[in-house]
Each structure stands twice: as structure tokens, then as C-alpha cells.
Amino acid sequence: MKLSSFSNCFLYAMGLLVCLPQAYILRTQWQDWRACTTAGQALDRYEVATALTDQVMAEYEPTGMVLVHDTPAHRNALSRARQTTDSALRRLTILLDPVQDASGSDRLSLATTRRALDEARTDIDSLAMGKEHCEDGDTQGPLQYFTAVIDTLQPPMIDQAAQITQVTPGVYELLTGANQLSLISHYARQLRMQLIPALTTGCPITHAETDALLRLRGQIEEHHKALVQRLRPYRDQPALEQAYLSAETRYFNEALSEVDDLLISHRDTIVDKERFQRVYNQGLGPLGNMRSVMLQLARQQIQRQSHQALIMFYTAVAASMATLGLLLLVGFFFRHRVLNALADTNETLKAFARGHFNVPLPDRHHHDEIGETLHALAVLRANNLERLSLQEDRERLISQLRQQAETDFLTGLANRQATQRVGRQMLAAARRGTGDLSLILFDIDNFKQINDQYGHAVGDQVLALVAALCKEQVRQSDLIGRHGGEEFLILSQPCSLADATAQAERLRAALEACPLRLPDSAGIPFTASFGVATLNATQNLDQLIHDADSAMYEAKKGGRNRVCAYRHGAGQAELHNC
Ligand SMILES: Nc1nc2c(ncn2[C@@H]2O[C@H](COP(=O)(O)OP(=O)(O)OP(=O)(O)O)[C@@H](O)[C@H]2O)c(=O)[nH]1
Structure with a gap:
């Protein structure tokens, strides 16, 4: 497995390992925050339900007044109270509607409330019609109806x-x-409703009303004690402490003292009705205020938790993004600094292995292990390039030396040694069937006389001129060599004897027609005698040269400045152009 594939798999696996738990944490934090929001909405509905409870209780007094004095004014007050209750009930029904659970218990419960309320009102209305004042049990029935409504x-x-x-x-x-x-508010208002006949008309308090008062007084006390217990952990909350002290003073002490006085004295009338009404009514307000403060504290606590959940959610989001970012950064760093560097180093090493030391080195300058490897590669590359350069210099020198060793200094033609080496290669090629190999051997005629007459320097110039004319006359692939002093040879392949003879003839004519031009001379004419031979199946190079030399000898013998060809089997060289 390649390191790059392994690293990809590793990064994907790490990504999954990081992402899955973080997705779970994010989901959990999001759900916590959503739950807090839902709790806040539930508190809204709770408060509306509380307000509805208050509103139902607000009907107690107008109901009591209608039962005692069924006047249009009392009827109107009752009608307004009922309208407010209906509107609160509708509001709660709307609020509860979208959050019905599978059983729809809330909706059923409100339908029951509606029914209980309607029944209570019907019963109260029928009770109010045509009844006499101060009848025993006037308020007992309505109280039971309202209690049923509150219970729903x-x-x-x-x-x-x-x-x-x-x-x-x-x-x-x-x-x-x-x-x-x-x-407590419910019982407190019921208690006052019991006293409406006595407070408004001065009717004596009946035994039934006294019993109800005692029962309600006991229930208020029981809930009061429980309330004090529940409030203990929250006494350090200034707003609640203040509301509690106000309720304690105004209702539980002052208002209930009025009731206790009435019960303890066993009187059936209230001495100072105005004072009783004022003190008792003033005591009811702090009860509602205290409940509002408690609900407000609950809301603040929910909001705090919601805020914390939101902060946790954002923290989780930030942590997730930071972790993912870090992972990507590590992946990028690893890919860039390790994998890519390794791949580049690998490519460079492969190129070195193929002998290509000229490839550019990866452009990395980090001070790490790979950087050190690349530095070592740079040294290796420099050493090898130097070695190759030296090798090239050496080969060039060898080549130059070889060329110098195989080149005739005077004419620039191949010397005898080179002629032998290249001639053997051409002979081998001819053996492989690439065509006939022909040899032209020629010697400048009476060259000694030129030397003697004009000096060796001029003789040298004649030799150089001959070489130049030869180069003009023969093909590039032909080999021209200086065989000895004033003797030259030309090896042509592929070339038949007839073609070589014709070529020798052209060369002979060219030499004859080109005397050496000197500044102070009219020209020094010279000629040459040519011998031509073609390789047969069994000959070696020396034998071929020997045949050409035989033919050249015949040309010299025949009067010079002519071409003679050697034919195998003829017994002697056959003269041409002689
Ligand atoms: N200038 C000069 N002369 C050379 C060179 N090599 C050989 N010679 C001369 O070439 C001459 C050859 O003379 P010979 O062998 O007698 O032949 P020839 O005079 O050409 O007469 P034939 O070959 O019979 O026509 C000698 O005098 C050599 O000194 C050279 O490199 N430069």
C-alpha cells in the first residue's frame, strides 16, 4: 500500500472518528437548547393557565353579589367577569393546540373546564332567579361549582x-x-365569598358558613406551611423575599387575623364591615404578586439554562470546527511536507538511477529529515555531474587524441593506421552483403623532381592540394587516406570495379587539370598514376591493397598519369586508359 493511500485512509478514518462524536455532541447540545425553548413555551402556557385560574376566581365576588343582590349592575359586573374568563380560556386553548400529545389530554381537560364552567354558570343563574336574601346555603352550591372548574x-x-x-x-x-x-388564593377568595351576605346585607353568618370558613381556614393554613417549606431554598432571592414578607404581613397575618377574630368570638355578624373588606382585599394582592415573582424566577432559571445550552452549542460548534480545521491542517501539512516531498524525492532518485543527474532538485528548504535527504541528494547530484563532466572531458580528449593519431598532419586525411582500421570495418560490411568494396590507390608521378626543383615545402603544398581535390571528387561515405609519402588510397562502398575505375579517371583528370598555383609562378603541374581493384570473396584488406598496388605499378610502367584496373582471374592487372 502506498504511503499516500495509507495517509488518505488514515485521514478519512480520523475524520470519521472526530466527526461522529462531535456530531453526537452537537446534536445533544442542540436538543438541550431546543428543550429549554420548549420549557419556556410550557411556562408561557402554565402562566396563562394560572391567569385563567385567577380569572375563574375573579368570578366569585360578582357571583356572590348577584346571589345576594340580583341587580342589573351586579349582573353587568358578572357578565364582564365571565367574558374575561372566556377570553382567557380561548387563549389557553389556542396555546395548547399545537402541542397536543398523542392522548390529547390537555385539549380534553380544557373541554372539561369549558363544560364545568358552563354548568356552574347555568346552576348559578338558576339559583339567582327568584330567590330570597340570606337563605342558608346560598353560597355553598356556587362554591362547589367553581371548585369543580378549578379542579379541571x-x-x-x-x-x-x-x-x-x-x-x-x-x-x-x-x-x-x-x-x-x-x-391559597382559591381558598382565600372562597372564604371571602362565604362572607358576602354578611358583609353586604348584614345577614347573620349561618352554621354552614361557619363550618365552611373553618374548613377553608384550615386548608389555607395547611398550604401556607407547605409554602414556607418550599420557599426556604429561595430566601436569598431579594425580590421573592420581599414578596413573601408582604404576603405574610398583609394576608397571613392581617387579613387572616380578621377572620380568626370572627371565628374565635363566635359572632354571627361582622362588626366593622368596611375595615374587614379593606384589610382582607388588601391581603389578596400580595398573594398574586408573590406567585408572579416565583414564576418570574422560574422563567429566569429556564432562560439561564437556555443561555448556557446555547453557549454550549456554540462552543461545541466552535470546537468541532477547530478540530476539523486542525485535522485538515495536519492533513495538508503531512501531504505537503511529507508525502509530496517524499514523492518528489522518489522521482529524483529514480531519475538518478537512470543516470539523469541533470533533473532539477525539489525546491524545499525545510530543516527536517526530508530536507536533509534532499541536501544529500544535491551533493550526490553535484558529485555525479562533476564526474560526468570529467568523463566527457576525458572522452573528448581521447577522441581528439584518437583523431590526431589517425589523421595525417599535412593533408588532414586518415593516416595509414586509420585507413587500416576503417578499411577493415568497410570490408566487414561488404562481407555482410552491403555492396562491392573497391579500392583506388594512386601515387603522384615524379614527385621527387618537384621536391628537388621547388623544395619540400612546395612538395607539401602539392600533397595538400591533392588531398583537397580528392575530397571534392569522392562521396562523403568514401574513405580517403594517405597510404605513404606521396601515395593515397580511396575506399568506396558500395562501388563496382567499373564505377571505381571511372571515379579514378575523373580524379586523375582533375589532378592533371589543377596545377599548384604559387604567387610568383605560372603553376606547377603534376599528375598521378592510379591502380583500381575490387574485393573478391576470399581477400583481406592487405590483399586488396596489393591488387590495387599491382595495377598502379602497371600504370607507372605504362607511362604514368593513367588508370589501371586489376581483374581477378586475368593473371595480371588489366590496364585501362593506358
Ligand atoms: N615534400 C615531401 N616529399 C616527400 C614526402 N614524403 C615523401 N616525399 C618524397 O617523395 C619522393 C618519392 O620519390 P620516389 O619514390 O623516387 O618516386 P617518384 O619520384 O615520385 O617517381 P615515381 O614514383 O616513380 O613516379 C621522395 O623524394 C620523398 O622524399 C613528404 O611528406 N613531403
């Missing part, structure tokens, strides 16, 4: 409270306390 509101409130405490358990005591305050 408990299930939706408990459901909402359960939803809230499931998310924010810390608000349990506050919600329970608020519910107890609702019940």
Missing part, C-alpha cells in the same frame, strides 16, 4: 409543569409553590 385546570397545569421540570428540575419547588399560592 389542574391536569393541564401539571402537564406543563412536568414538561418544564423535565428540562429544568431546579424550578420544581418554584412551580409547586406557585401552584400552592394559586390554591
Whole structure:
């Protein structure tokens, strides 16, 4: 497995290992925040349900007034109170509608409330019609009806409270306390409703009313004690402490003292009705205020938790992004600094292995292990390039030396040694069937006389001129060599005897027609005698030269400045142009 594939797999695996738990954490934090939002909405519904409870309780007094004095004014007050209650009930129904659970218990419960309310109102209306004042039990029936209505509101409130405490358990005591305050308000208002006949018309308090007062007084005390217990953990909250002290003073001390005085003295009338009404009514307000403060504290706690959940969510998002970014950075770093560097180094090494030391080295200057390897490669490359350069110089020198060793200094033609070496190669090629090999051997006629007459320097110039004329006359592939002093040879391949003879004739004519031109002379004419031979199946180079030499000898003998060809089997060289 290649390192690059391995690193890709490793990075993908790491990405999954990092992403999956982080996705889980993100999901959890998001759900926590959503739950807090849902708890806040549940608290909204809880408050509306509480307000509805208050509104139902607000009907107690106008109901009591209508039962005592069925006047149009009291009827109007009752009608307004009922309208407000209906509107609060509708509002709660709308709020609860989108959050119905599978059982639809909240909706059913509100339908029951609606029914109980309608029944209570019907019964109260029929009770109010044509009745006499101060009848015993006037207020007992309506109170039972209202109690039934209040009871139907408990299930939706408990459901909402359960939803809230499931998310924010810390608000349990506050919600329970608020519910107890609702019940205390309920009993407190019932207690006052019991006294409406006595307060408004001066009717004597009946035994039944006294019993109801005692029962309600006991229930208020019972819930009051429980409320004090629940409030203990929150006494350090200034707003709640203040609301609590106000409720304690105004209702539990002052208002209930009025009731206790009435009960303890066993009187059937209230001495100072105005004072009783004022003190008792002023005591009811702090109860509602205290409950509002408790619900406000619960809301603040939910908001704090929601805020914390949101911060945790954003922190998780930031941590996820940072981790992923870090992973990508590590991947990029590893790919760039390690994998790519290794791949480049690998390519360079492969090129070196093929002997290509001229390839450019990867452009990396990091001080790490790969950087050190590349530095070593740079040294290796420089050493090898130097070695190759020296090798090239040496080969060039050898080539020059070889060329010098095989070149005739005077004419620039191949010397005898080179002629022998190249001649053997051409002979081998001819043996492989690449065509006939012919040899032209020629010697300048009476050259001694030229030397003697004009000097050796001029003789040398004649030799050089002969070489130049030869180069003009023969093919590039032919070999021209200086065989000896004033003797030259030409090896042609492929070339038949007839073609070689014709070529020798052209060369002879060219030499004859080109005397050596000297500045102070009219020209020094010279000629040459040529012998031509063609290689047969069994000959070696020396034998071929020997045949050409025989023919050249015949040309000399025949009077010079002529071409003689050697034919095998003829017994002697056959003269041509003689
Ligand atoms: N200038 C000069 N002369 C050379 C060179 N090599 C050989 N010779 C001369 O060439 C002459 C050859 O003379 P010979 O062998 O007698 O032949 P020839 O005078 O050409 O007469 P034939 O060959 O019979 O026509 C000698 O005088 C050599 O000194 C050379 O490199 N330069």
C-alpha cells in the first residue's frame, strides 16, 4: 500500500472518528437548547393557565353579589367577569393546540373546564332567579361549582409543569409553590365569598358558613406551611423575599387575623364591615404578586439554562470546527511536507538511477529529515555531474587524441593506421552483403623532381592540394587516406570495379587539370598514376591493397598519369586508359 493511500485512509478514518462524536455532541447540545425553548413555551402556557385560574376566581365576588343582590349592575359586573374568563380560556386553548400529545389530554381537560364552567354558570343563574336574601346555603352550591372548574385546570397545569421540570428540575419547588399560592388564593377568595351576605346585607353568618370558613381556614393554613417549606431554598432571592414578607404581613397575618377574630368570638355578624373588606382585599394582592415573582424566577432559571445550552452549542460548534480545521491542517501539512516531498524525492532518485543527474532538485528548504535527504541528494547530484563532466572531458580528449593519431598532419586525411582500421570495418560490411568494396590507390608521378626543383615545402603544398581535390571528387561515405609519402588510397562502398575505375579517371583528370598555383609562378603541374581493384570473396584488406598496388605499378610502367584496373582471374592487372 502506498504511503499516500495509507495517509488518505488514515485521514478519512480520523475524520470519521472526530466527526461522529462531535456530531453526537452537537446534536445533544442542540436538543438541550431546543428543550429549554420548549420549557419556556410550557411556562408561557402554565402562566396563562394560572391567569385563567385567577380569572375563574375573579368570578366569585360578582357571583356572590348577584346571589345576594340580583341587580342589573351586579349582573353587568358578572357578565364582564365571565367574558374575561372566556377570553382567557380561548387563549389557553389556542396555546395548547399545537402541542397536543398523542392522548390529547390537555385539549380534553380544557373541554372539561369549558363544560364545568358552563354548568356552574347555568346552576348559578338558576339559583339567582327568584330567590330570597340570606337563605342558608346560598353560597355553598356556587362554591362547589367553581371548585369543580378549578379542579379541571389542574391536569393541564401539571402537564406543563412536568414538561418544564423535565428540562429544568431546579424550578420544581418554584412551580409547586406557585401552584400552592394559586390554591391559597382559591381558598382565600372562597372564604371571602362565604362572607358576602354578611358583609353586604348584614345577614347573620349561618352554621354552614361557619363550618365552611373553618374548613377553608384550615386548608389555607395547611398550604401556607407547605409554602414556607418550599420557599426556604429561595430566601436569598431579594425580590421573592420581599414578596413573601408582604404576603405574610398583609394576608397571613392581617387579613387572616380578621377572620380568626370572627371565628374565635363566635359572632354571627361582622362588626366593622368596611375595615374587614379593606384589610382582607388588601391581603389578596400580595398573594398574586408573590406567585408572579416565583414564576418570574422560574422563567429566569429556564432562560439561564437556555443561555448556557446555547453557549454550549456554540462552543461545541466552535470546537468541532477547530478540530476539523486542525485535522485538515495536519492533513495538508503531512501531504505537503511529507508525502509530496517524499514523492518528489522518489522521482529524483529514480531519475538518478537512470543516470539523469541533470533533473532539477525539489525546491524545499525545510530543516527536517526530508530536507536533509534532499541536501544529500544535491551533493550526490553535484558529485555525479562533476564526474560526468570529467568523463566527457576525458572522452573528448581521447577522441581528439584518437583523431590526431589517425589523421595525417599535412593533408588532414586518415593516416595509414586509420585507413587500416576503417578499411577493415568497410570490408566487414561488404562481407555482410552491403555492396562491392573497391579500392583506388594512386601515387603522384615524379614527385621527387618537384621536391628537388621547388623544395619540400612546395612538395607539401602539392600533397595538400591533392588531398583537397580528392575530397571534392569522392562521396562523403568514401574513405580517403594517405597510404605513404606521396601515395593515397580511396575506399568506396558500395562501388563496382567499373564505377571505381571511372571515379579514378575523373580524379586523375582533375589532378592533371589543377596545377599548384604559387604567387610568383605560372603553376606547377603534376599528375598521378592510379591502380583500381575490387574485393573478391576470399581477400583481406592487405590483399586488396596489393591488387590495387599491382595495377598502379602497371600504370607507372605504362607511362604514368593513367588508370589501371586489376581483374581477378586475368593473371595480371588489366590496364585501362593506358
Ligand atoms: N615534400 C615531401 N616529399 C616527400 C614526402 N614524403 C615523401 N616525399 C618524397 O617523395 C619522393 C618519392 O620519390 P620516389 O619514390 O623516387 O618516386 P617518384 O619520384 O615520385 O617517381 P615515381 O614514383 O616513380 O613516379 C621522395 O623524394 C620523398 O622524399 C613528404 O611528406 N613531403
